[in-house]
Amino acid sequence: MSISARIRRPATVLVGAVVLLATAGGPASAERLGLEDPADVGGASLSDILAVTAIHAPKKVVVRVDFAELEPTSDGGPSSLSVFVDTDPGAKGPEFRVGAGLQEGTDYQLVRMAAWKPVGEPLTCSHAVRIDFDANRVRARISRDCLGNPATVRVGAKMTDLYDGSHPVVDWLGKRRYLSIPLASG
DSSP states (O other), rough: HHHHHHHHHHHHHHHHHHHHHHHOOTTTEEEEEEEEEEOOSSTSSSSSSEEEEEEEEESSSEEEEEEEEOSSHHHOEEEEEEEEEESSTSSSSEEEEEESSSSTTOOOOEEETTTTTTSSOOOSSSSSEETTTTTTEEEEEEEETTTTOSSSEEEEEEEOOOTTTTOOEEEEETTTOOOOOOOOOO
């Protein structure tokens, strides 16, 4: 990737966030953030992340990820999504990750994270992931109780496509390990 592309990509994400924050009405009880992600995997994956919307409401955090195309089945190999939620800006990396397959019949789980690595067993508190193949969209919902009722959260997303296992396609929202600006609870 060229230097100008490295500068332009995070700037595109930031501009999209600022525009959405400036124009989003939404209820006063939740803070909402929208981030655009350019089509940047060069056709190597149909599951290219195009946009992420996050809502930090009084009882839940909802993260919606829009893709170029989602298919219920794949003959070539699986793809997956990781949604990261950071509740402690002072710690390195997010404290939680929701992982889900992007094909029909796959499962999902919420795990704790430390320094970008999962720790412990999957959590059983209230969370859900729904895949809408018609809208090319995944929606992850996590109870704020699950997250320790944080005052703010930051979110990130990563898609991994293993169509060719020897050369996985990885698409981060923005840049590698990017986390959004903090969103306050409503």
